[in-house]
Amino acid sequence: MIERLMTNNTNPTAYDAIVIGGGAAGVGVAITLKHAGIENFVVIERHTVGSSFAKWPAETQFITPSFATNSIGMLDLNSIAIGVSPSYSLEVEHPTGRQYAAHLRSVADHFELPIREKTSVASIAKVDNGFSIDTGSETIHARHVIWAAGEFQYPRLTGFTGSELCQHTATIADYEHVEGNDFIVIGGYESGVDAAYHLACYDKRVRLFDKGCPWKDESSDPSIALSTFSLERMREPWFEEQVELFPNTQIERVALAGDRHEITAMDGRIFQTPVPPLLAGGFDGGFKLVADLFEKRDDGYPLLNENDESTRAPGLFLCGPGVRHANHVFCFIYKFRQRFAVVAKAIATSLGLPADELEKYRQWGMYLDDLSCCGEECDVC
Helix, strand or coil: CCCCCCCCCCCCCCEEEEEECCCHHHHHHHHHHHHCCCCCEEEECCCCCCHHHHCCCCCCECCCCCCCCHHHCCCCCCCCCCCCCHHHHHCCCCCEHHHHHHHHHHHHHHCCCCEECCCCCCEEEEECCEEEEECCCCEEEEEEEEECCCCCCCECCCCCECHHHCEEHHHCCCCCCCCCCEEEEECCCHHHHHHHHHHHHCCCEEEEECCCCHHHCCCCCCCCCCCHHHHHHHCCHHHHHHEEEECCCCEEEEEEECCEEEEEECCCCEEEECCCCEECCCECCHHHHHHHHCCECCCCCECECCCCEECCCCCEEECCCCCEECCEECCCHHHHHHHHHHHHHHHHHHCCCCCHHHHHHHHCCCCCCCHHHCCCCCCCC
């Protein structure tokens, strides 16, 4: 449980900053803190670095391609730090989760980040001199906290009656060994198409449902429409043969009907499958664990100031796919990494450090502090 508590605690601050989460956002922003001249910080990870990526279904790959362009002042889309590229180190264009987890561990080692693995956060309290973080075995104090817990470990299991009877795609170890030959996948965005694609590869029948029609959305923003990678895979012969698409079909409920699962759509149509439907409905996001330390936007996401800082608990920052500003969605690595330097600069300024090194982040497209240029179709965002 994460709690909010204002007290007159006078305990000394042990760290200038604590980063919570050892994934892409946590490792990336920790490197940026070092470049900002901040030395007294620690990264807390409840499992191991990159563990969420390591838990992806074995076949799932990044939809964003990796290409080593560092020599001309541009970053690999999946890089989280200047001068490193997963395409260079992994020699693959679309890494799997396990490959990317290995990349994150090697990057953390290369930059000698102070990381405490297998350390859970039981509670965070806002105190007068910063924050108090309870790990269950000790209490740690810090002037600033960066919440970078990610999303994958918090799958969304709601949305319609009987959703608990479904299996979320995030809990699947691999699609090759999933039992059954007749599947219903609920959710037609990236995770749903990925599930359908791999099941079709293994010669399984799939019916793919979505309340909209993301594979026909004409937006250029991959936060809204399917990526080119997914659209290309949907044109594979086995996908077209094995997968039946049901656009504009919102699910009302799932129920057991004898030894089968019965899926009822809002338009009254009923479908059945002998195995639990696969739910590809997205993620709740780790920020919900500190929700009471943030004011809420109308869409439920944390309200942030211009430095990605809580307006309710100054000194608490958000990094990762949960960052939102107006209509701008920073849900991909190449998007949310642009805000690392903004956070690091704010903390460095608070500590009286010049953070001059962060200016080089602009040259690499990793310092987006002016959102006025960003529209829905903005190439930068």
